[in-house]
Amino acid sequence: MDDIATKKIKFLRQYGPIARNDNMYDETIQRAAKRLGIRPITFAHPRLKDVQECFTGEWPKSVVLTGTAGDGKTHLCREVWESKGGDLVEWATDSPYLRHGFVSEGGQHIVFHVIRDFSAWVPQLHAQWTTEQLQLLDTFCQTLYQRDTGHVFLIAANDGQLVESWRRLPNNEPFSGVRDLLETLLVEDRQHLDGVHLEFFNLSRGRSAELFDLALKAFLSHEAWRDCLAGDNGPDDAFGPRCPIRHNYLLLQEPLVQKRLRILFELCDYNDLHLPIRQILLLLTNAVLGHPDVRDDLLVPSDIPHLIQEGTVARASLYNNIFGGNLGENRRQALTIFAYFDRFRIGYETSNRIDNILIFGDADANVRPYFDQLLADDTFYGVSPEYRAAQRAYVEGTTEKEESVVAHFLNQLVVQRRGLFFKIPHDQEEEVRLWDLTVFKYAGDYLDHVVRALASGRPVDQPIRARLVKGLNRIFVGMLINSERELVLASSLSFSAARVNRLLEERISVFPHLGECVEIVLRNGVPTLNVVLGPNNICSLPLYLIRFEYLCRVADGALPSSFSKECYEDMLAFKTQILAGLVERRQQYQNVSPYTFRLLTLDDQGGPLENMIELKL
Numbered sequence: 001m002d003d004i005a006t007k008k009i010k011f012l013r014q015y016g017p018i019a020r021n022d023n024m025y026d027e028t029i030q031r032a033a034k035r036l037g038i039r040p041i042t043f044a045h046p047r048l049k050d051v052q053e054c055f056t057g058e059w060p061k062s063v064v065l066t067g068t069a070g071d072g073k074t075h076l077c078r079e080v081w082e083s084k085g086g087d088l089v090e091w092a093t094d095s096p097y098l099r100h101g102f103v104s105e106g107g108q109h110i111v112f113h114v115i116r117d118f119s120a121w122v123p124q125l126h127a128q129w130t131t132e133q134l135q136l137l138d139t140f141c142q143t144l145y146q147r148d149t150g151h152v153f154l155i156a157a158n159d160g161q162l163v164e165s166w167r168r169l170p171n172n173e174p175f176s177g178v179r180d181l182l183e184t185l186l187v188e189d190r191q192h193l194d195g196v197h198l199e200f201f202n203l204s205r206g207r208s209a210e211l212f213d214l215a216l217k218a219f220l221s222h223e224a225w226r227d228c229l230a231g232d233n234g235p236d237d238a239f240g241p242r243c244p245i246r247h248n249y250l251l252l253q254e255p256l257v258q259k260r261l262r263i264l265f266e267l268c269d270y271n272d273l274h275l276p277i278r279q280i281l282l283l284l285t286n287a288v289l290g291h292p293d294v295r296d297d298l299l300v301p302s303d304i305p306h307l308i309q310e311g312t313v314a315r316a317s318l319y320n321n322i323f324g325g326n327l328g329e330n331r332r333q334a335l336t337i338f339a340y341f342d343r344f345r346i347g348y349e350t351s352n353r354i355d356n357i358l359i360f361g362d363a364d365a366n367v368r369p370y371f372d373q374l375l376a377d378d379t380f381y382g383v384s385p386e387y388r389a390a391q392r393a394y395v396e397g398t399t400e401k402e403e404s405v406v407a408h409f410l411n412q413l414v415v416q417r418r419g420l421f422f423k424i425p426h427d428q429e430e431e432v433r434l435w436d437l438t439v440f441k442y443a444g445d446y447l448d449h450v451v452r453a454l455a456s457g458r459p460v461d462q463p464i465r466a467r468l469v470k471g472l473n474r475i476f477v478g479m480l481i482n483s484e485r486e487l488v489l490a491s492s493l494s495f496s497a498a499r500v501n502r503l504l505e506e507r508i509s510v511f512p513h514l515g516e517c518v519e520i521v522l523r524n525g526v527p528t529l530n531v532v533l534g535p536n537n538i539c540s541l542p543l544y545l546i547r548f549e550y551l552c553r554v555a556d557g558a559l560p561s562s563f564s565k566e567c568y569e570d571m572l573a574f575k576t577q578i579l580a581g582l583v584e585r586r587q588q589y590q591n592v593s594p595y596t597f598r599l600l601t602l603d604d605q606g607g608p609l610e611n612m613i614e615l616k617l
Helices: 002-013 022-036 048-053 073-083 131-143 159-167 175-187 208-220 223-229 244-251 255-269 277-289 301-310 329-333 336-344 352-360 368-376 385-396 402-423 426-432 443-455 462-477 545-555 565-589
Strands: 062-067 097-103 109-115 151-158 198-202 486-491 503-509 517-523 526-534 537-542 596-602 608-614
Touching: 002 022, 002 223, 002 277, 002 301, 022 073, 048 073, 048 198, 062 073, 062 159, 062 175, 073 109, 073 151, 109 131, 131 151, 131 175, 151 159, 159 175, 175 198, 208 255, 208 277, 223 244, 244 277, 244 301, 255 336, 255 402, 255 443, 277 336, 329 336, 352 368, 352 385, 352 402, 352 426, 368 402, 385 402, 443 462, 443 517, 443 526, 443 545, 462 486, 462 517, 462 545, 462 565, 486 565, 503 517, 503 565, 503 596, 503 608, 526 565, 537 565, 545 565
Parallel strands: 062 151, 062 198, 109 151
Antiparallel strands: 097 109, 486 503, 517 526, 526 537, 596 608
C-alpha cells in the first residue's frame, strides 16, 4: 500500500510547482502516466467540441489555436489527432509537426497537418526558413481561400509567438495577407471572417472560473486520492486522521472553501487576468501537498510521520498553500497564478476587528465567540501550539529577541487571516466584513450588485451607479464635487491632463433625458459603463474590478497608494473619449459660440455651480 500510495502521490506532484520543461508539459504528463499505469487528470476542454466540429462535414476547415502557455492547446491537438484516426505512437514522439490522412464525410481524401508547437517548428531567430517549411505554410494559406485543396491544418501557438513568427516570413503574398488576417483575428478577438475557411480559437479568452470548475472536479475525483485515503490508518501514519494531505483534500471538498476559491477566479476574470488550466492544476496540487519544510515544498507519504512527530503539521495549511505561502518569494512570484492571487493581498490586508479576533480573541468576551468558531475549533490549522506560543510572546513582550518574535507572529497572522477568508460563514460576511481581508474592499458589492445583477437581467442599484458617477466627477473635475445625478465634464486652459479643471464643458444627465444617460451593461461578460450622448454616440468603459474599486474609493474621498497611476490614466482616456463624443454631438446639433465660457465652482456642500463668461470682441 505504501509503495502504491507513494507512486500515485509522486505522480500527482508533477502537476505542482516543480521544475520541468514547460514546452513538453503535456507529453511529460502522458509519458509518466503511461509508465506508472496511472490515469492523468483529464476533463473535456470547453472548446473541444467546437474544434472537433471544424474537421467534420464535407469540407473541413483549418484551425489555429492560440492562447497562453498551459491553456490546453497541445491537449486539444491530441484529442483531434486521435479522433481523426491518428497514430498515438507517432504522437508520442517529440516532433512538433505530424501529418495523417482521413476521408471527409463528403468522400474527399484529406491530408491532415498538425503543427502542435508552432514556436518549436519554425526556425530559430535569425535562421533561414527551409524550402519544405515555406511550401507547407504556402499550402496552409491556400486552404484559407480554397475548399478543394485536399489539405487541412491544425496549428497551435502561443499568441505572442504566432504573430511574431509569421512576421519573419517573406513579406509577400500569400504570407503578408495571412499575417494581416491573423493579426486582425487576434486583436479584434474574432473567431472567423467571412470568406475565409479558418476558425481561430483564442483559448486565453475563456473564463478562468469555468476552467476552475472543471479542473476541481477532475482533480478531486481522481482515483489516486481514493486509493490513497481508503482504509484504516493509524493516527501517526501517512493518510491517517492527523495527515495534512488527507485533511487538505477533505477541506478542498468543503462547499465554502470551494465557493471562496472560485470567487478569486471570478475576480481574476473581472480584472482581465486569465489563468490557464496548467496553473489551476498547479494551485490545486500545491493546496493539498504544500509544506515549506520538505523537498520541492510538496509532501510525499514518507514525510507525514516526521511532521506529526515534530509538530509542524500546521505549516501545511491549505489556506496558506492556496497563495503559495509554502514557497519562497522568488519562486512564488515566478508562477502566474500566485502572482495574480497576490494582487488581492489576502493575509496582509486587515481591520481592527479582525486583528482583535486573532490576537485578543481568547481574552476578549466581545469577540470570543468568533475566536472559538474560527480558530479554536480548528484543531488542524487554527490555534496550534506554535501559534499560541507566538501569540503569548507577542502580547506579553517578555523576550530579549523581541524583533524576531514580532516578525514570527506577524507571519502567523498572515496565515490566519488567509484562513479566515475561507472560514467566515456566508451569513457573517457583512458582520465581520470579509472583504476587509483583501485590497478590494468593494469586491462584494461588485459581485453581488453589479455582476450578478446584470447577469440575471436586473439593473445595477442606483446607490452603486451614483457612487461610480461621483467618483468619475471627482476625477474629471479634480475637486471634491458631490454630484451624483449628472456627469460633469470640465477642462482646463493650461493642458489636457490638468488635475484641476474649471472650464465646464457639459453636464450629462445620469437618468435618461433627451437621448442621454449613464448606464451599466454586460458586454462580452464584462460590466461596462456607457455614457450615452445620442443614438449612435456611446462612450464605453469596461468596468473591471480594479476600476470599480478605484472609483468607489475616490467617491469616498480617499485613494490609497496601492493603486497605480494606470487607473487614473484610464479615467482620463475615458474623459477624452467623452469630450470627443461631445464635439461630435455639437457639430451635428448645436451652434455654440466660441467666445462663451462656463466657469465651474462648488458650493459649501460640493455641489457644482457655473458662472457664464462671455468675451466681446
